[in-house]
Amino acid sequence: MDNLFEQQEEGFEFIGQGFALKKTRDNSKIHLYKNGSFVKEQFLTPAIEKRLFVVDLVERHGVIRSKLADSLGISRQTINNWLDTYRKHGSSGLVNNTKDSWKKNPKRFTGNKARDLEQERLETKQKQEHNQLSISFAQEVEVEEKHCGPANQLYSQEFDYQENRYSGSMLYVGTLITHFNFLKQLSGLVGNYLWVPFMFIMMHIHNISSSEQLKTVYRKEFGQLLGLDKLPHLEQVRKSITELIDLKQARGALTKFFKVQVIQGVVSIWRIFLDGHFAPYSGKEKVHKSYYTQRGMMMPGNTEFFSHDSSGHIVYFDIHEGKGDMVKSIQHVSHQLTPYNDDTPPLVVVDRELWGVDKFIELSAYRFVTWEKHCDKTALKQLPDSYFTTSLEFGKNTYLLFEENKAYTNTKGTTIELRRVIVRNTQTTETIAVVSNDTMETTQVIAESMLNRWGRSENSFKHMGRRTNMHYNPKWHIHQDSQEQSVYNPEHSKLKKQLKQKKDVLAKITKELGKKEPVLKKDGTPRKSPARDKKIAQKKQCEQDIEVLKQQLKDCPERVNLTDIGEPLYKSIDTEAKNWWNIAEMLFWNSRKKLSRLLFQYLPDNRDLLPVLDAITHAKGWVKSTNTMLIIRLEPLEVRRYRDAQIQLCRYLNSMNIKLPNGKLLNYDVGNNPNSVKK
Numbered sequence: 001m002d003n004l005f006e007q008q009e010e011g012f013e014f015i016g017q018g019f020a021l022k023k024t025r026d027n028s029k030i031h032l033y034k035n036g037s038f039v040k041e042q043f044l045t046p047a048i049e050k051r052l053f054v055v056d057l058v059e060r061h062g063v064i065r066s067k068l069a070d071s072l073g074i075s076r077q078t079i080n081n082w083l084d085t086y087r088k089h090g091s092s093g094l095v096n097n098t099k100d101s102w103k104k105n106p107k108r109f110t111g112n113k114a115r116d117l118e119q120e121r122l123e124t125k126q127k128q129e130h131n132q133l134s135i136s137f138a139q140e141v142e143v144e145e146k147h148c149g150p151a152n153q154l155y156s157q158e159f160d161y162q163e164n165r166y167s168g169s170m171l172y173v174g175t176l177i178t179h180f181n182f183l184k185q186l187s188g189l190v191g192n193y194l195w196v197p198f199m200f201i202m203m204h205i206h207n208i209s210s211s212e213q214l215k216t217v218y219r220k221e222f223g224q225l226l227g228l229d230k231l232p233h234l235e236q237v238r239k240s241i242t243e244l245i246d247l248k249q250a251r252g253a254l255t256k257f258f259k260v261q262v263i264q265g266v267v268s269i270w271r272i273f274l275d276g277h278f279a280p281y282s283g284k285e286k287v288h289k290s291y292y293t294q295r296g297m298m299m300p301g302n303t304e305f306f307s308h309d310s311s312g313h314i315v316y317f318d319i320h321e322g323k324g325d326m327v328k329s330i331q332h333v334s335h336q337l338t339p340y341n342d343d344t345p346p347l348v349v350v351d352r353e354l355w356g357v358d359k360f361i362e363l364s365a366y367r368f369v370t371w372e373k374h375c376d377k378t379a380l381k382q383l384p385d386s387y388f389t390t391s392l393e394f395g396k397n398t399y400l401l402f403e404e405n406k407a408y409t410n411t412k413g414t415t416i417e418l419r420r421v422i423v424r425n426t427q428t429t430e431t432i433a434v435v436s437n438d439t440m441e442t443t444q445v446i447a448e449s450m451l452n453r454w455g456r457s458e459n460s461f462k463h464m465g466r467r468t469n470m471h472y473n474p475k476w477h478i479h480q481d482s483q484e485q486s487v488y489n490p491e492h493s494k495l496k497k498q499l500k501q502k503k504d505v506l507a508k509i510t511k512e513l514g515k516k517e518p519v520l521k522k523d524g525t526p527r528k529s530p531a532r533d534k535k536i537a538q539k540k541q542c543e544q545d546i547e548v549l550k551q552q553l554k555d556c557p558e559r560v561n562l563t564d565i566g567e568p569l570y571k572s573i574d575t576e577a578k579n580w581w582n583i584a585e586m587l588f589w590n591s592r593k594k595l596s597r598l599l600f601q602y603l604p605d606n607r608d609l610l611p612v613l614d615a616i617t618h619a620k621g622w623v624k625s626t627n628t629m630l631i632i633r634l635e636p637l638e639v640r641r642y643r644d645a646q647i648q649l650c651r652y653l654n655s656m657n658i659k660l661p662n663g664k665l666l667n668y669d670v671g672n673n674p675n676s677v678k679k
Contacts (some may be wrong), residue, residue, distance in 0.1 A: 013071040016064035016389055017404070019057065021071045030072075044072075051094040054079055055086045062405070064389055150194055151187035151661035154227025158625050161633070161674045164221045167621035169205045170632045171649075173225075174658045174666055175591040176201070179266050180257060182587065183661050189253050193244040195226050197253070199237075200474070200584030202226065205617065209469035211237055224623055227660075241474050241577065250579035257583060258316050262340050266590055268309035269337045271347045273453050275461055276303045276324055279471050279578070285478045285571045288322025302573055304470075304582065305329040306461065307348075310452065313593050314586040319575045321482060326350060327359050334366045347438055349449045357410035360418065360437065367440070369449050372420065372433035380422060380431040388424060392444050394451050400424040403443045406435075423447050468585050477574040485569055486559045495556055499549045506542045509535055598652060602645035612637075616646050622674055630660060633669040646670055 012020040012033065022031045032039040044050040054072070057063045058079060069076045085093040176182035186194035202225055208214065214222075215234055223230035232240065261267050278292050280301040292299040303324030307316040316333050334345040345366045355373035388400035406420040421443055424431045434450045441449075464470060513535050519527040562569050596613050603612055621634040634650070637643045650668035658666040 013067070014386075015057070015067040015071060017062050019061060019063050021068075048091075048095055051082050051086075052091060055082055055094070058083060059086070067389070144188070148184050148187050148661055150192045151183040154183065154195070154662070155625060155630050155660050155664060156227075156662055157229065158627055161622040161624045161631075162224070163620070163673075164224055164623045165218065165620040166202075166206065166221055166225055167623055167632050168617040168619035168634055169202060169225060170623075170666075171595060171617050171653065171668065172201070172205055172588070172591050174653045174656070174668070175594050176587060177658055177660070177666070178656060179264050179591070179594060180260055180587060185256055185260065186253070187661070189249045189256065190244060190247055193240060193247065195228060196237075196240050196244045197580050197584055198226050199231070200581055201588050204468050204585055204588040207467075210472055211241070211474060238475075244580065245475060245477065245574075245576045248576060250576045250583065253583055254317075254579060257587065258336065261313075261315075261590065262337070266594070267313045267315045268311065269315065269341050269346055271310055271349065271449060272315060272333060272337070273308045273310075273349045274305060274326070274330060274333065275351060276305050276326065276329075276353070277461065277465075277470055278303055279319075279473070281476070281573060283476060283478065286568055287478070287571050287573055288482065288484070290323040302575070302578075304578075305333075306464075307333045308461075311593065312463075313590045317582055317586065319578060319582075321484060321572060326353055327362050330354075330363060330366060330368060344440075347441060347445075347449060349453050351453075357408050357414055357416055360408070360416050361414065364416075364437065367436075367438045369434060369436040369438065369446055371450065372435050375433045377431065380433060381429065383422065383424075383431065385424075388422070390443055392423075392447055392451075394448055398426045399447065399451070400426060401443050401447050403446075408435075419446065421446050423451070464585075464589060468588070470585070472581055473578045474581055475577040477577065478571045479574070480572045482570040482572040485562045487562060487567075489557055489560045492553065492556045492558050495549060495553045499546065499553060502542060502546050502549060506539065506546065509539045509542060513539065595649075599645060599649055601652075602648040603641065608642070612642050612645065615642070616649065624674075625664075627664075629665045629667050631667045631669060633671055633674060636670050636672070643670070 012022050014020045018035045020033045022033065024031060028043060028045045030042050030044060032042055042049070042053050044053070050072070054068065054074075057068060058065060065076050065079050069079055082094060183194065183198070186197060190197070202222070203209075203211075203214075206217075208217070211234070214231065214237060217231065219231040219233070220229075223232075231237070262269060278290055278299075278301055280292055280299045281287055283300075287300045289298045289300050290303055291297070292301070301322075303320050303322065305318055305320065305324060305326065306314060309315050316336060318329055318332055320329070330348050330350070334348065337346045338344065347367045347369060349369045352371050352373045354368065354370045360368075383402070385400065388402040390401045392399045392401055400423075402422040402424075404420050404422075405417055407415050407417045409415045416437075418435045418437055419439075421434045421436070422431060423434060434447060436446050438446065513532065516529065516532045516535065518529065518532065521527050592613070595617070596609055599613050599616075600606075600609055603609060615637060616634065619634050619637070621632060624631040624633070634646065637646050647670045650670055653666075653668050660666055
């Protein structure tokens with residue numbers, strides 16, 4: 001902001017938000033300026049004047065505490081203490097202690113105020129920790145034994161080593177049991193059909209993108225993964241999927257596993273990255289449409305909103321008809337997470353689709369971060385570096401940050417004020433703007449949240465799309481009418497088009513009249529011009545037509561219901577089957593994240609990490625089942641360092657003593673064909 005004070009003398013100390021301090025020869029006085037203009041002369045003695053001055057600048061004007069502290073020769077902790085004292089005790093708490101101050105004002109602090117504030121903060125922190133520890137979540141994780149019968153029946157067979165080309169994927173079974181209590185949770189919900197969603201997970205693991213591809217698997221070996229004698233034939237699989245859907249337990253399963261992974265610490269919940277994914281529909285029924293970016297056109301289908309945490313784990317998802325409502329999705333996921341986040345809504349990071357004053361107002365009780373839409377990038381790039389008071393290291397880049405408050409107004413005149421963080425890349429000088437309604441996080445956290453979404457990858461979304469078939473729906477079922485039957489009124493659209501045409505005609509006539517200036521006679525009176533008079537008459541008629549069209553447009557509703565105009569109604573795509581597929585995708589994806597983090601301990605090279613993990617989990621091997629153990633022996637990888645990592649990963653899983661629902665110990669091994677070894 002140096003340019004704001006270029007006409008002033010030297011000696012200004014900038015403290016943010018356009019404010020600057022200038023010291024005088026008298027150490028007890030200081031001058032305050034705002035945007036280059038003198039505001040007032042401030043006395044710094046007695047001490048109460050200085051403290052009230054500091055509190056006013058920080059509390060009301062939001063200046064930078066560190067810069068203000070440096071300018072006045074005090075510490076930032078002192079400013080924090082003064083603010084805490086003022087918020088709790090008002091102006092009287094800022095007065096220095098005297099011998100009999102406690103008699104005249106019992107509310108006034110006595111003793112060392114800084115120590116008292118430290119003790120209060122410590123007690124508050126201890127109280128929060130106690131409240132967190134006193135909450136019992138056992139009921140969400142445990143399942144009554146009476147509901148575990150179907151799960152106990154899995155893996156009950158006993159046999160010697162049998163070759164299985166899918167045995168590597170059994171590593172996922174260990175993480176599913178450890179982190180999600182997967183089989184017992186499903187057994188309590190869907191009973192004998194628990195193998196169907198289990199099958200969906202194995203399909204994700206082995207890149208089987210549809211049930212039709214199950215015709216190509218080895219049913220005996222694939223069924224062994226699920227604890228069955230063999231996988232049923234395709235017709236029975238389709239029938240079982242239909243029967244599972246008829247139970248209507250998908251929403252309950254989603255809520256259950258959401259709670260389990262929050263309680264078990266699988267996912268982070270303080271910050272959520274939310275985005276929509278369009279799932280197209282290619283059937284003949286009339287359903288709502290949305291814009292399909294991969295094809296660049298409107299298509300019928302649903303929008304799935306996935307919520308990821310900072311590490312790319314899927315926290316939650318929900319499915320909306322057609323375009324979907326991002327505001328409702330933010331509200332929904334916030335309601336789900338708030339009880340587990342000390343009654344504080346998570347910080348939700350979204351893209352420009354959220355932009356709009358009405359949407360911001362609707363989300364005033366929640367916390368969000370998004371890009372500023374329609375910003376003037378040229379003007380942002382021209383901001384001087386002196387505006388940027390803080391910096392951020394992210395990835396391999398350094399970013400300069402500048403924060404201000406900005407009011408945004410819609411066409412109706414409704415206004416909302418938001419935090420606006422300007423972010424500049426020091427290498428490319430690219431400058432962008434981020435807005436947020438959050439009042440809890442720092443400038444760096446707000447900027448880093450937005451950069452973490454887009455700077456390197458879009459919260460695992462594109463990686464999920466490459467690894468899984470996100471479009472697949474195990475069974476399309478459309479039988480109910482949609483609850484949303486309103487459409488854009490064609491009459492309203494027609495009137496808007498007519499109004500635009502009339503305005504274009506009026507502009508053309510006005511332009512032509514400007515070229516035909518009235519000609520005066522010698523006596524100064526205007527000469528008759530039939531052509532000009534005709535244009536004036538056309539202009540008046542056009543203005544009258546415009547007023548009529550405006551009134552008609554005002555009286556015409558913008559949207560109408562299909563039932564009122566006799567058009568065929570929209571149908572609703574049943575989401576039960578898609579929810580089960582997405583639940584399997586969520587559990588697979590989060591389990592894959594856990595396995596990759598474990599493998600990273602033994603193979604700390606990100607370039608090798610996921611390829612080696614896929615090689616391990618796709619490796620063939622041998623399976624042995626006794627009355628006490630289920631042993632999975634994997635074929636060793638050829639490269640020595642990969643094989644060592646494979647062995648250590650199996651050792652770690654074995655150290656966790658993972659037990660199947662029927663009590664058998666799940667044990668992993670790495671070695672050659674056991675049948676070729678002489679006993």
